Amino acid sequence: MLEFKKVTKSFKDGDRTIEAVKSTDLTFHKGEVVGIVGPSGSGKSTFLTMAGALQTPTSGRIIINSKDITEMNQKQLSQSRMAEIGFILQATNLVPFLTVKQQFVLLKKHSNQVLKDNTLSELMDKLGLSTIKNKLPNEISGGQKQRVAIVKALYTNPSIILADEPTASLDTDNALEVMNILKQQTKDLNKVCLVVTHDERLKSYCDKVYTMEDGKLSLETVER
Template sequence: MLKFENVIKSFKDGDQTIEAVKNTSIIFNKGECIAIIGPSGSGKSTFLTIAGALQTPTEGDVKINGQSISGMNSKELAHLRLNEIGFILQASNLVPFLSVKQQFQLLKKSKKDVMADSELDELFEKLSLKKVKDQLPSEISGGQKQRVAIAKSLYTNPSIILADEPTASLDTENALKVMQILKEETEQRMKTCIIVTHDERLTEYCDAVYKMTDGILEKQG
């Protein structure tokens, strides 16, 4: 479960103070797939980085499975992210000198509670990645890199999946396939999935849609 309690995130810009995220209190539950839409500069990415414990609120608190991130030091925050959060970013962030298969072996050394090999094989099959397992990131397409990044985010069995434009580099067929997988993983494994997107086709797969405008998050529909 992800809980925001009166969260505000502000930044100094010269003499001005800009509230990127205005006072927000909200709960996202397990088994929910949530979409956040809104124009560029509305605060979506800031909201996502706070949800992922990459930065802490200026005011208020965020609780991840009951753990408050306020007051945690950098080592504690890193441990929380490793164990509880799977990130899917626009940049795939793959290690350039490791093959696709080795990317997952490296993750397994950092975290023991990962998918079984059979589950990973099944995920590779779903994402059409079996043929590129032994290739380097430089040898595969942008869309394949993004699908590897999505597989990595699921492999560590996080309780929360945070996706920033996860299908931006994918064609329509693969984008919808990825959304179907994220939806299934969220429901079957009781995860919380939050997707920031400009692609409103993806909202059809989500349980709820929120719009962010000038730092204010509002539920749609």
């Protein structure tokens, strides 16, 4: 579970104070895919970086699985990110000189709670990645890279998946395939999944959609 309790984030810009995120009270539950949409500069990325323990709020509290991360020091925050958060970025964040298989070997060296080898193999099979395990990132397609990024995000067995514009560089077929996979894995593995996007195509894959404007989140009605 991820909770925001009266969370705000503001920045100084000369003599002005910019409220990037206005007071927010929200709870995100396991098994939910939540979309956050809005124009550039609306506060979406700031919201996501706070949810990912990369920024601390100006005021309020952020709770991950009953732990108040706003009370943590930098070392504790780093440990919390590794244990609880899986990031999926637009750029996929794959190491260019490592094969797909080696990406996971590297992760395993830095975490003691990764998925078992047979679970990883099953997930790779399910996402159609078994045949590319020994290929480098520049040898696979954009859709395949994003699917690998999804598996990487799930590999450390986090409670929360944070996806920042995960389909921005993909065509419609690949974008919808990636979103369908992300939703299915969120349900199957009982994760919290937040998707920040400009992509209106993705709304129908979300259980809830919030629009962010001038730092304020408003719940939309999702059309099915």
